[in-house]
Amino acid sequence: MPSSLSLKNRLIIFFLMLISTILVGSLGYVxxxxxxxxxxxxxxxxxxxxxATISTLGHYPRGIELSSPVGEWFTILYLILGMGTxxxxxxxxVSPWIELRIRNAIKEHRIPIPQDAHVVICGWxxxxxxxxxxxxxxxxxxxxxxxxxxxxxxxxxGDPGSSEALTHANINRAVAxxxxxxxKKNAVTxxxxxxxxxxxxxxxxxxxxxxKELLLRSGADVVVSRDAILNSIMxxxxxxxxxxxxxxxxxxxxxxxEFSVDKDTAGKSLKELKFRERFGNALALYxxxxxxxxPPAEEKLVEGDVVIFLEGx
Amino acid sequence: xLILGYNEVxxxxxxxxxxxxxxxxxxxVRGDPTDKNTLLRAGIMKEDTLIVALDNDDxxxxxxxLAKHLNPRIKIGAIVKKEESMEKMYRxxxxxxxxxxxxxxxxxxxxxxxxQVASFxxxxxxxxxxxxxxxxxxxxxxGKRIRDTDIRRKIGTVIGVxxxxxxxxxxxxxFVLKKGDILLFLLERKEINKIREMMGRWISRRD
Numbered sequence: 001m002p003s004s005l006s007l008k009n010r011l012i013i014f015f016l017m018l019i020s021t022i023l024v025g026s027l028g029y030v031x032x033x034x035x036x037x038x039x040x041x042x043x044x045x046x047x048x049x050x051x052a053t054i055s056t057l058g059h060y061p062r063g064i065e066l067s068s069p070v071g072e073w074f075t076i077l078y079l080i081l082g083m084g085t086x087x088x089x090x091x092x093x094v095s096p097w098i099e100l101r102i103r104n105a106i107k108e109h110r111i112p113i114p115q116d117a118h119v120v121i122c123g124w125x126x127x128x129x130x131x132x133x134x135x136x137x138x139x140x141x142x143x144x145x146x147x148x149x150x151x152x153x154x155x156x157x158g159d160p161g162s163s164e165a166l167t168h169a170n171i172n173r174a175v176a177x178x179x180x181x182x183x184k185k186n187a188v189t190x191x192x193x194x195x196x197x198x199x200x201x202x203x204x205x206x207x208x209x210x211x212k213e214l215l216l217r218s219g220a221d222v223v224v225s226r227d228a229i230l231n232s233i234m235x236x237x238x239x240x241x242x243x244x245x246x247x248x249x250x251x252x253x254x255x256x257x258e259f260s261v262d263k264d265t266a267g268k269s270l271k272e273l274k275f276r277e278r279f280g281n282a283l284a285l286y287x288x289x290x291x292x293x294x295p296p297a298e299e300k301l302v303e304g305d306v307v308i309f310l311e312g313x
Numbered sequence: 314x315l316i317l318g319y320n321e322v323x324x325x326x327x328x329x330x331x332x333x334x335x336x337x338x339x340x341x342v343r344g345d346p347t348d349k350n351t352l353l354r355a356g357i358m359k360e361d362t363l364i365v366a367l368d369n370d371d372x373x374x375x376x377x378x379l380a381k382h383l384n385p386r387i388k389i390g391a392i393v394k395k396e397e398s399m400e401k402m403y404r405x406x407x408x409x410x411x412x413x414x415x416x417x418x419x420x421x422x423x424x425x426x427x428x429q430v431a432s433f434x435x436x437x438x439x440x441x442x443x444x445x446x447x448x449x450x451x452x453x454x455x456g457k458r459i460r461d462t463d464i465r466r467k468i469g470t471v472i473g474v475x476x477x478x479x480x481x482x483x484x485x486x487x488f489v490l491k492k493g494d495i496l497l498f499l500l501e502r503k504e505i506n507k508i509r510e511m512m513g514r515w516i517s518r519r520d
Contacts, residue, residue: 119425126396126414127421134422176425203424205417209321222424222431226417227321230392232438233416234322234364237390237409238314242445242497243437245473245480255483258429281470281483283499286429291436293443293501294469306429310472310483 007096014089021085025050025078032071054082111154114141116173122160122189123181124148127205131178143169161188163196171196179204179220183211187218194219256283259307266303270295280311315355317346317376318366322392326364331355347375349383357384365391365407370398374405381406437499444502447475447495448509460486464496468508473497 026046033041049064051057053075066075119135121128124146132153135142142154145165149155158165160181166189171177177193177200179186186204193200204220206212208227215223236244259279270282275297285295286306292299301307316323319332319341328340331351335341344351346367357363363380367373370393377389390409391402402410423431436443454462459471474481474488475495481488490496500508 126394127418130414130418131422134418138426178421178425180421201425203421205421222428224417224420224424226413228439229416229420230322230366230411230413231325233411234366234390234392235326236438238326238362238364242447242473242475245475245497246445246482256430256434258427276486281472283470283472284433286433291433293499293504296466308430308433310470 007093010093010096014093017085017089021054021082022047022050025053025082028074028078029066032066032068032074036068036070037066050078050082053079054086056083111152113143113154113156113168113170115170116141117175118142118170118173120145120166120169120171120174120177120193122146122177122179123185124150125180128178128180131180143174145169161185161192163192166193166196171200174200176201176203179215181205183207183215186220187211187215190215190218190220255311257309257311259309261301261303261305261307263303266301266305269298269300270307271297273301275307275309279307280309282307282309284308314362314364315357315360316364316366317373317380318364318368320366320368322366323364328364329355347372347379349379352376352380352383357387360384360387363387363389365389370395374398374401377402377405377407442502443499444505445472445497446500446505446508447497450490450492450494450496452492454490455492457490458486459484459488459490462490467511469498469500471496472499 026043026049029046029049030041033039033045045064049060049066052060052064056079066072118141121132121135121142121144124144128144128146132142132144144150144153144155145158145160145168146155147157147159149157151157156165156168158168160166160179171193174197177189179189179193179202181189183206186206190202190204193202201222202220203222203224204215206215206223206225209225212223212225257280259275265273270276275282282295283293284307285292285299285301286308287302288304295307314326314328316326316328316330317332319330319335323330329342330340331342331344331346333343333345335343342351342355344354346352346365357380363377365373365376365380367376373391373393377391380387380389389407390411391407392411392413393399393402394413396412396414399410399412420431423434433443437445448468454464459465464471471484471488472482473496474484474490475497476491476493498508
C-alpha cells in the first residue's frame with residue numbers, strides 16, 4: 001500500500017483486503033470440506049478456520065482443521081497469503097504514524113530560532129552559505145528562511161515572502177534581513193519584512209541593475225548589484241590600475257576597518273590618539289554623511305565620526 | 314580585447330562580444346563561444362586580453378582551454394559560479410578568476426558588519442569618486458623616512474609603495490623611500506589633477 005494515501009483510505013483498503021482474504025479462505029475451506037473430505041461445515045467453522053489461519057493461531061479445535069492432503073496444501077498456501085495481508089497491512093497502517101512520531105521527536109530537538117538582535121537570511125544558496133559560515137564564526141545570531149532551509153542550522157522552512165514564515169523567524173526583533181534570492185522574490189520578501197518591522201536594516205542582492213531602484217523602493221536600505229560589482233572588478237583588472245593591486249583588501253575587506261568616535265575619543269585629533277600606532281593608517285573620515293579623504297592628523301574628531309583605516313600588522 | 318558571453322556584466326565593456334544570441338552589429342560575433350572556429354573568426358589570434366563570463370562554468374572552462382591553446386600569449390580574466398570551478402579555471406590557463414558567490418557574500422557581509430567601510434570601498438570600485446593613484450617619489454625625498462617628509466600632510470596617507478615588481482602595502486612611518494619607488498595614494502578623483510600638478514612642481518624644482 002503506497003504511503004501517499006491518507007490514513008482513512010489506507011484503513012478502508014486494509015479492511016477490504018482482510019475481508020476478501022477471509023472470504024477466499026472460507027470459500028476454499030467449504031469447497032474442500034464438502035467435495036474432498038465429504039463433510040458439511042458450518043459458516044462459523046469456515047470463518048473460524050480462515051481467521052485462525054491468517055492470525056497464525058497455530059492450533060485448530062477438533063473438527064475444524066482440513067486433514068486431507070489437498071486440504072493441508074490449501075492450509076499452507078492460505079497461511080502464507082494471510083500472513084502477507086496481516087503483516088503488510090499492519091505495517092502500512094502503522095508506519096506513517098511511526099514516521100510522524102520520529103519527525104516530531106526530531107523537531108523537538110531543532111536548533112532554536114534566535115529571539116532578539118539576529119540576522120534573518122532569506123534564501124539558501126552559495127551566497128547565503130558563505131554568509132552563514134562567516135556569521136557563525138563571528139558568533140552573530142542568525143536564522144535562515146527558505147523552503148529548503150537546512151534542518152541542522154537555525155532555520156524556518158518556508159517561503160520568505162510570506163508573513164507567516166518571517167514572523168516565525170522573529171522578524172519583529174531582528175536587526176537585519178538579507179534578501180539573497182532572485183529579484184522578484186527579493187522584492188516580495190522586502191515588502192513583507194518592511195511591513196512587519198520598520199526599523200529593520202534590509203540588505204538585498206540584485207541580479208539586474210535595472211531592478212535596483214525597485215528594490216530600494218520596496219524598502220531595502222542597501223542594494224548590492226551583482227552585475228555592477230562583477231563588471232567593475234573585471235574592469236579594474238582589464239585596466240591593470242592601482243586599484244586592482246588592492247583588490248584583495250577591497251574584496252576581502254578585512255584590513256579596511258572602521259572606528260567609531262565615542263565620548264572618550266571625541267575632541268582629540270588622530271595624532272593625539274596615536275591613531276596610526278594603535279590602529280593603522282587613516283584613509284577617510286565620515287562626518288554627518290560627508291566624507292573627508294586623507295584627514296589631516298591634526299583634525300579634531302567629533303562624537304559620531306567614523307574613521308576608515310587600513311589596519312596595520 | 315575580446316569578450317565571451319553577452320550579458321549585463323559584459324555589455325558595457327566596449328569590445329567585441331562573442332555569444333550565441335548577440336544582436337546584429339560590428340561589435341558582435343554570433344556563434345558558440347566554445348567552438349574553435351568562432352574564436353578564430355572573432356580574431357582571438359590578434360587579441361591580448363580575453364574576458365570569459367558565460368552562464369555555464371563548464372563552457373567557460375572549456376573556452377579558456379581553447380583560447381589559451383589557440384593563443385598562448387593571451388591574458389584571460391574569468392567569472393565562475395561554482396567554487397570548484399576556481400581551481401579548474403586557473404589550471405585551464407586563466408590569469409584572474411572571480412568567484413561570484415564569494416564576491417557577493419563579502420560585499421553583503423561588509424554592508425552588514427561595517428557599513429561605512431562598505432560604502433567607502435564602493436566609492437573606489439563602483440562609483441570611482443575615489444581612486445588609487447601612483448606618483449613617483451620626488452628626488453628630494455629619496456633616502457628619507459615617510460614620517461620625516463610632508464607627504465602625509467600635503468597629499469595623504471601612503472597606502473602602498475610599488476618598488477620594482479613588488480608591492481609593499483600599508484608601509485609604516487619609518488619606511489625609507491628609494492629612488493624609483495611609486496607611492497600609492499587613495500585620492501578623490503577631482504583632486505588628482507591638482508596633486509599631479511603639485512608633484513610636477515616638485516619634480517621640476519629638481520631639474
